[in-house]
Amino acid sequence: MLRAQRAARPTAVRIDGIVKSFGGACAADGISFEIERGTIHALLGGNGSGKSTTIKILAGVYQADAGAIEVAGVRHDARTFSPRQAWDAGLRFVHQQQTTFADLTIAENLAIGHRFETSAGGRVRWRAQHRRAQQVLDQFGIDADPRDELAHCGIATQTMVAIARALQGVEQGDERVLVLDEPTAPLPPGEVRLLLAALRRFSRDGQTILYVTHRLGEVVEIADQATVLRDGSVVGRLDEGEIDHDRLVELIMGKRVQAVLSQHTRARRGDVLLECDDVVGGPVRGASLSVSAGEVVAVAGLLGSGRSSLLRLVAGDLRREAGAIRLAGQPVDFSGPRHATDAGVAYSPEDRLASAAFLDLSVRDNIGIASVGDYFRRGILNHRAERRDARRLLSEFWVKAASTEVPLSTMSGGNQQKALLVRWLRLHPRLLLLDEPTQGVDVGARAEIWQLVRNAVDAGAAALVVLSDFEELVEVCDRVVVLSAGRTVAELDCDGLSDGVLEHAVLSAERAAA
Incomplete structure (x- = not known):
């Protein structure tokens, strides 16, 4: 640990009894906690815990139904707290979606x-x-x-x-306070370390930081205190000596959660389903790999390595210039993701909210948009059958929603991710192409998403995935193919592989390509 024990410090921010409801659903139920001056304070919770609501009230984006916000000893009514007041009070926000x-x-x-x-x-x-x-x-x-x-x-x-x-x-x-919302979500491991080191330096110099993240390892590494929310209420406050991964998981989930996916049995490979031979297109300049039925294969590399572009090439979302792609031994050249879907290939892009989600449409519409043709009889859409199947699918795939008719935007991030995954899993695809399928979701939703993927793979599908989190990658995947400068440079078996060894392989490949 690079931190020194600190004595209690004056309060920089006090959140006092915040209450907020949306259409009768309580998102914050009397949330109260304090942030000490000159510390890194982690705010944690699963999707739907009230974390995002609290941050938006602190920023003045939402007005609370009740409660107060105190900054540097000045108390403000949370029912009328505005972005201008937040700025004048010294609150500064860096959101996950960059505003630079x-x-x-x-x-x-x-x-x-x-x-x-x-x-x-x-x-x-x-x-x-x-x-x-x-x-x-x-x-x-x-x-x-x-x-x-x-x-x-x-x-x-x-x-x-x-x-x-x-x-x-x-x-x-x-007495300015910096609020960071998932700042490391898009960063590869080496750059995460650079940012965390900078935050520790800022804290030592007296800067107050409220740190919002799903990455619990980062909390263990840098946080001085942690507040955990669940179902709109504070369920735990931990000081530096009390913060450890298992305790955080237990507080976030309300129960002990085993690493579901670190225990999975490594796949028995079936027939080769996907083959890429020296594929060229966009930033991909010569990628080769194979994926067999019954296995999950990851594509790893730094940003710019071509990892996401390779999935787009397979799905037909990016034009292939050279090389060959074969599906079940047959050459394919999809004209787009829709064409790929017809062949049993399901593609989930990295930026799902912008590229694949219809936030204003219902959950039923979002999970059924690729299957809507199944419900037409003589030109008439059978809404009753569509709603019945949607209810069944939400239950079968552990998606929590008030009903099938609520807009997708009203659901937590983890449940949105699962709903969009259901869109493809219900089609029983032969090949899943998943780009950052668990980015920005909590530990519980992450385990459920990977269990759904593993269930599909165990039933005979294959999955090719892109993951930035190397620790997660070695837990859930069977093999990893490393790309550098758009070329395949290494292939590793994940059985016994550590995230440190994988990171070394990726960085070594980058240095060799430079």
Whole structure:
């Protein structure tokens, strides 16, 4: 551990009796907790626990039905707390969906969060602007040039720029509070370490951080305190010496949860179902692999390695330039994901909410959109049969929803993920192509999603997946194919493989390709 034990400190933020309901459903039921100044405080909970609601009330996006928010000793009515009040109180938020501008330079991004250096005539004084931006980069230990376009920086650097933009101008004794919502979700392991090291440094310098994440290992590593929510209420508060993975899981789930998937029996391979031979397209410049019925194979690599693009090539979502793809021994060249679906290939993209979810439509519509043709008889849609099957599928696949008719947007993130997976599993596909299927979901939903995938694979399907979390990858997969610069560079059996060994293999491949 790199942290030192700290004595109790003054309170930076106090959440007091927050209550919030949506259409009769209680999302927050008297939530109260305190964040000490100069500490990293983790806020945890499963999907639907009230965590996101609490953060949005703290940001002034939602107004509470009751309760108060106290920042630096100033008490605010949570029923009227606004984004302007949150800003004036010193609350700064960096959300999982980045609010930086990739096509602008670092200096321009920092100026948008603060001010542009201008002359009396209103023209930007770029030399002064770059000088001030460099001072901010130096303050936050960011190794980059102010003139760099943000899109050309690593994801960790982009996240650090977002944090620097939120905190720039902080002076010693400033009581600003940084709220980070899933900041490491898109980061590979090496960049996660860089960000966590920076957060520890900020905390040692007196910065207060509220850290929201599903990654419990990070909480164990850096948090000074942790508050756990379940069903809209606080169920536990742990101090540094009490924080461990099993205790966090037990509080989040309300019961002891075994690592379902670390215990699974390694697959017995059936016939080869998918073969990719020297496939070229987009950033993929020569990828080869095979996946057999009865196994889960992962594609690993750093961002830009071509891992997601390879799944898109197989699904027909990206044009193949060269090489061969065979399904059950037959060459295929799908014109798009719909064509692939007809052949028994189900593709779930990384950004499901933007690319595959219909948030304003009902759960029934979302899980049935690929099967709606089954319910037409003589040109008439049999709504009764569709609703009956939807109720059965929600129960069969452990999807929690108030009814089949509620909008998908009203469900927790984990249940949205499962509902979209049900869309494909109900078709009994031969091949599952899953890009980050558990990103942003809690430990319980993650276990259920992988159990659903494993059930399909045990029944004779095959799965090719992309996962950024190497610890999760070695738990749930049978083999891993490593890509670097769009090429297959290694294949490893996951039996006995550690995430550290896998990370070393990925990083070594990157160094060799550089």
